[in-house]
Amino acid sequence: MNKGNNKKNGNRKPKYQEEESPRDSQQFKSSLDIIIGEINVKPKTENQKKFIKLINEKEIIICSGNAGTGKTFLAVSEALKLLKDNNSPYKKIVLLKSVTQLKDESLGFLKGDLEMKLSPFMYSFMANFYKILGNKISDQLKEQGFIEVLPIAFIRGLSIDNSIVIVDESQNISLDNMESILTRIGSNSKMIIIGDTKQIDIKNKKESSLYIINEKFKNIKEFGVMSFEKSDQVRNPLINKIEDAFYEIKMM
Numbered sequence: 001m002n003k004g005n006n007k008k009n010g011n012r013k014p015k016y017q018e019e020e021s022p023r024d025s026q027q028f029k030s031s032l033d034i035i036i037g038e039i040n041v042k043p044k045t046e047n048q049k050k051f052i053k054l055i056n057e058k059e060i061i062i063c064s065g066n067a068g069t070g071k072t073f074l075a076v077s078e079a080l081k082l083l084k085d086n087n088s089p090y091k092k093i094v095l096l097k098s099v100t101q102l103k104d105e106s107l108g109f110l111k112g113d114l115e116m117k118l119s120p121f122m123y124s125f126m127a128n129f130y131k132i133l134g135n136k137i138s139d140q141l142k143e144q145g146f147i148e149v150l151p152i153a154f155i156r157g158l159s160i161d162n163s164i165v166i167v168d169e170s171q172n173i174s175l176d177n178m179e180s181i182l183t184r185i186g187s188n189s190k191m192i193i194i195g196d197t198k199q200i201d202i203k204n205k206k207e208s209s210l211y212i213i214n215e216k217f218k219n220i221k222e223f224g225v226m227s228f229e230k231s232d233q234v235r236n237p238l239i240n241k242i243e244d245a246f247y248e249i250k251m252m
Helices: 001-010 027-036 046-057 071-084 114-133 135-143 176-181 210-216 238-251
Strands: 060-064 092-097 147-151 165-170 190-195 221-226
Touching: 001 147, 001 165, 027 071, 027 135, 027 165, 046 060, 046 071, 060 210, 071 092, 071 114, 071 165, 071 190, 092 114, 114 135, 114 165, 176 190, 190 210, 190 221
Parallel strands: 060 190, 060 221, 092 147, 092 165, 165 190
Antiparallel strands: none
């Protein structure tokens, strides 16, 4: 009996070899298009139009801007459009974000697995998917692996292929870690790096990489580098007044 079972098991292929991955089939994009549906997100300013154009034309996009200018929301909406495009090579959206906590705020020890530990940090990221697609479809895409959330600490040594990588809160990423992130881009991938230089939470603000990479990569053709202005504020006009007030306070 044991011999027969061994023979039977020996002829069985490992699970991952039994059938073609759904992401490699021609039907995968069509089914994804049905799940995601139409995305009706339109740019509201000229700089938003420029940002969308860069996302579609460049391999690596670096964008800085004030709160409320639509950086993350537009990055997510364009990533979803590219993901479901029948002619695109992308098979998933990878979300990377620094887990730096706000100054003088601590979450303490968080119980649970990696996803549960990351959830508080990544909620603002996922909220953009919820706003565009609704909670049910967003969670479905995440459960099926079309949206993948990774902490920066886990990406070293990876080659991220056939993916749209969105790096949020990049102002809180050190130069060394930013180098690790940028060098993870693999075949048929796109990387969108976004952040706000006015909201740096790391202890040594001089270690923030966002301003540095804006300057260093702006003249390399594969990169699209841009900044939003105060006039691109679309969330609430009060945000500009709030930021101006706090800027004056910090300068005192």
